[in-house]
Amino acid sequence: AADDELLRQVFGEEELKDLQKTNPGLIDTARSYFPHLTSSTYEALAREPDSLQVEKDRCEREMEQLAVQNYSAFIGSAKVTQAVRQELSSVQKHLDEMAEILEPVEETIAAFQDAAAGLSKRRSGLRNVLQQHGPLLELLELPQLLDACIRNQLYEESLELLAYCTNLLTAHEARGEEIAVLTNIGEQVAVQRINLRDALAAQLKTDIHLPACVRIVGFLRRVRKHTEDELRKLFLEHRGKFLETHKKQVELLRQSRGSVATALRNAADLLRTHVYDIGTQYKALFPQDDGPLSVWLNKQVMWLIGLLRTHILTSPNEAAVGVRVVSSTAVGRIDAAQLTTVLRQCVHASSTLKRLGAHFFPAVAYIFEARMEQYCREMLDAALLTFHSELGRYNWVPSTALVGTGSAGQPASGATGWLHPQALELTRHRPLAVLTNDIIQVFNELRQCALYGLRVTVVTLCYESAVASVNLLRSVLASQTLQPGSPKAAEFGKLCRHFADILLPLVASHLEALFGSGARLDVSGIVASMVPDLISEEVPYTIPAEGAENAQVEATGDAPVPQPVPSEPQAASEAAPAVPVQPELPPSEAAAEAHQAADALDS
Numbered sequence: 365a366a367d368d369e370l371l372r373q374v375f376g377e378e379e380l381k382d383l384q385k386t387n388p389g390l391i392d393t394a395r396s397y398f399p400h401l402t403s404s405t406y407e408a409l410a411r412e413p414d415s416l417q418v419e420k421d422r423c424e425r426e427m428e429q430l431a432v433q434n435y436s437a438f439i440g441s442a443k444v445t446q447a448v449r450q451e452l453s454s455v456q457k458h459l460d461e462m463a464e465i466l467e468p469v470e471e472t473i474a475a476f477q478d479a480a481a482g483l484s485k486r487r488s489g490l491r492n493v494l495q496q497h498g499p500l501l502e503l504l505e506l507p508q509l510l511d512a513c514i515r516n517q518l519y520e521e522s523l524e525l526l527a528y529c530t531n532l533l534t535a536h537e538a539r540g541e542e543i544a545v546l547t548n549i550g551e552q553v554a555v556q557r558i559n560l561r562d563a564l565a566a567q568l569k570t571d572i573h574l575p576a577c578v579r580i581v582g583f584l585r586r587v588r589k590h591t592e593d594e595l596r597k598l599f600l601e602h603r604g605k606f607l608e609t610h611k612k613q614v615e616l617l618r619q620s621r622g623s624v625a626t627a628l629r630n631a632a633d634l635l636r637t638h639v640y641d642i643g644t645q646y647k648a649l650f651p652q653d654d655g656p657l658s659v660w661l662n663k664q665v666m667w668l669i670g671l672l673r674t675h676i677l678t679s680p681n682e683a684a685v686g687v688r689v690v691s692s693t694a695v696g697r698i699d700a701a702q703l704t705t706v707l708r709q710c711v712h713a714s715s716t717l718k719r720l721g722a723h724f725f726p727a728v729a730y731i732f733e734a735r736m737e738q739y740c741r742e743m744l745d746a747a748l749l750t751f752h753s754e755l756g757r758y759n760w761v762p763s764t765a766l767v768g769t770g771s772a773g774q775p776a777s778g779a780t781g782w783l784h785p786q787a788l789e790l791t792r793h794r795p796l797a798v799l800t801n802d803i804i805q806v807f808n809e810l811r812q813c814a815l816y817g818l819r820v821t822v823v824t825l826c827y828e829s830a831v832a833s834v835n836l837l838r839s840v841l842a843s844q845t846l847q848p849g850s851p852k853a854a855e856f857g858k859l860c861r862h863f864a865d866i867l868l869p870l871v872a873s874h875l876e877a878l879f880g881s882g883a884r885l886d887v888s889g890i891v892a893s894m895v896p897d898l899i900s901e902e903v904p905y906t907i908p909a910e911g912a913e914n915a916q917v918e919a920t921g922d923a924p925v926p927q928p929v930p931s932e933p934q935a936a937s938e939a940a941p942a943v944p945v946q947p948e949l950p951p952s953e954a955a956a957e958a959h960q961a962a963d964a965l966d967s
Contacts, residue, residue, distance in 0.1 A: 367395050370402075503532075504545070507552035514560050519583045522560050526587070529553045561589050568602035577645045596650050600660045603642045610634050611667070624675050625702035631671050632709035636716045639664050643720040654721075661722040672710075672728055676703070676735045700739065700809040707732050707813060733817045740806055740822060744829045747802030751833060754795035755840050760852035762792045784870040793859045799833065800867055807874045819879040826871055830890050833863065837898055860898040864891045 371380055371394060383391055401409065431438070493500065506529055513522040533550045536543065564587070567580050577599075584595060614634065617627035639661070646657045676698060698706070710732075714725035790800045803826075810822065837860055846853040872885040891899070 367398055370398055371395070503549065506549060507556055510553065510556040511559070514556065514563050517563075519560070519564065519579075522556075523583060523586050526553070526557060526560070557587065557589070561587050565598060565602050568599060569606045571606065573641070574645050574648060577649060581649050592650070596646075596653065596656050599646060599649065600642075600656055603645070604660065607634070607638055607642065607664070610638060614671075618671070618675070625698050625706060628671060628675060628698075628706045629709045631668050632706065632713045635664060635668055636709070636713035640713075640716045640720065643717070643722070647720070658721070661717065661720060665717070665722055665724045665727075668710075668713075669724070669728055669731075672706075672731045676706075677731050698735075700736065700812040703732060703735060704813040707815075729815070729817065732813065733815050733821075736810070736813055736815060736818055737821050737825075740810065740818075740825055743802065743806045743809065744825055747799055747806070748829060748832050748836070750802060751795055751799040752836050754798050755836060758793070758795050760855040762855055762858075763794060763797075784866055784873060786866050787870060789862055789866055790870075792862065793855065796859055796862055796867065800870070803829075803867075803871060804874075807878065810878055814878045816879065819883045822879070823875060823883050823885055826875065826885055827890070830868060830871070830885070831893070834890065834894055834898065837863070837894075841897065857899070860894060864894055864899055 371391070374394070375383060380391075401412070404412065506525065510522055510525050510529075513519075513525065529549075530553075533546065533553070536546050561584065564580050564583050567576070572580070581595065581599065584590060584598070590598060611631075611634070614627050614631045617623040617630060620627075643657060643661060647654065650657075710728055711725055714723050714728075717723060787800075791797045810818070841856070844852075846856055868885070868887045868890055872887050875883040875885055
């Protein structure tokens with residue numbers, strides 16, 4: 365650093381930079397000389413110019429002496445150098461000429477080398493293709509072979525081919541080579557894998573059983589395109605599509621006016637058969653998770669409940685809570701007998717699905733109860749209207765159609781098996797006979813679908829109908845002039861007595877036969893309400909002379925009042941056993957004659 369400062373002081377800043385660029389040797393010499401100067405004394409520094417001059421002169425003399433002694437060598441070296449320089453110039457000229465001549469040749473040779481290398485590589489590739497012709501042909505035919513196996517439902521062979529292709533393509537990818545043929549084959553194999561999955565899924569849309577389902581789901585697992593959750597959803601989705609084809613048939617039956625009951629039976633049977641089969645197949649294939657199955661079963665059950673609500677339920681109360689109500693013409697196509705068959709099918713379907721945890725009958729029982737309640741209410745209302753109409757045009761002349769039809773002194777052979785031994789007395793007066801037939805018809809309908817849940821409701825309806833009938837009798841008594849002691853007044857009294865002592869006990873007997881001892885009609889209360897304007901007092905009823913003659917008539921299969929067969933109720937049989945009574949009798953010719961006689965009297 366001190367030398368540099370000294371150099372800047374001696375030469376100056378700018379000049380020092382120029383010397384470092386133009387004459388760096390001088391700067392190095394100065395660096396080596398400055399330590400000598402700085403270490404010398406003043407006397408030495410004063411003598412230094414002279415010393416330098418002496419040294420300079422000595423060097424010049426020695427150089428002159430050397431040049432004189434070796435001048436011939438210097439001249440020879442100069443000549444040789446000049447000759448070499450001339451030769452080199454000539455050589456360079458010839459080399460440039462040769463480069464100009466050989467440049468096109470070099471390009472031609474490079475092009476030939478490139479062409480020869482490509483031809484050699486192609487020749488080697490063609491030779492390799494010829495040697496591997498058989499394996500290459502098999503490899504190229506893999507997509508077509510897969511397609512043929514899938515179309516012929518050879519799923520096991522298809523999966524083996526897919527496994528082989530997968531291993532082959534995986535090895536190709538591991539090598540990192542880009543071969544267009546293999547890439548194209550890989551794309552075609554991926555398409556065939558999707559076709560195989562679709563073909564297997566399409567098999568689930570057909571009517572197949574558990575062994576076939578196990579095979580197909582096993583194949584789908586081997587395809588490795590779905591997780592277990594996706595496989596569960598796929599199974600339920602495609603089996604549901606198979607179920608939809610049967611649902612469409614049910615919908616077609618629904619649109620037919622006379623096939624609604626058949627459609628409902630088929631819908632319930634669909635749950636009992638196909639839905640149960642699909643649920644069983646699901647539980648066998650996927651025992652770990654029943655969540656999707658529960659949702660799917662609930663959807664199918666709600667479909668059936670929706671059909672039942674649409675075609676059976678007519679209760680205004682249900683309409684108030686948002687249940688769909690259809691017109692009476694649509695519901696009128698289902699009578700009690702058809703309703704019973706639908707009920708049985710629903711019970712069977714519910715019992716079957718109970719094994720899968722889908723017991724649904726408690727959710728639909730109220731629909732049948734509401735329908736039968738409405739049906740009974742409508743029939744009883746119609747019976748009251750008919751009773752009122754008959755009372756209005758009745759001339760109080762009793763019917764004698766049954767007189768003389770049997771031997772005197774012999775009781776009716778079937779009377780001992782009837783629900784009331786004096787039931788034939790009800791044919792004496794046409795209004796009461798018609799009312800009795802209408803009420804018996806109600807019980808005949810109830811007998812077809814005697815749900816125990818209807819017990820209280822039916823008893824209430826019968827009580828209300830009896831009270832309404834009593835009110836109709838009072839209205840007749842008030843509107844018609846019946847002189848005390850006249851034949852009309854006597855017949856009116858007999859009609860009221862028959863109503864209280866025969867019809868009401870007969871209705872109570874039918875209720876008890878249908879629903880057991882728990883279904884009791886308040887006969888005594890209704891009879892008490894008839895005292896004293898309709899009947900004088902509550903006294904045991906005895907058959908009058910004319911009635912006794914009628915009771916002696918030989919009973920045949922044509923009884924005037926058809927009796928129901930209170931067979932074992934469908935839902936009430938477990939709570940209260942039925943009372944054995946006489947089998948149901950068809951409408952009798954005697955009753956028809958009684959109606960004809962009454963019509964003749966009216967005319």
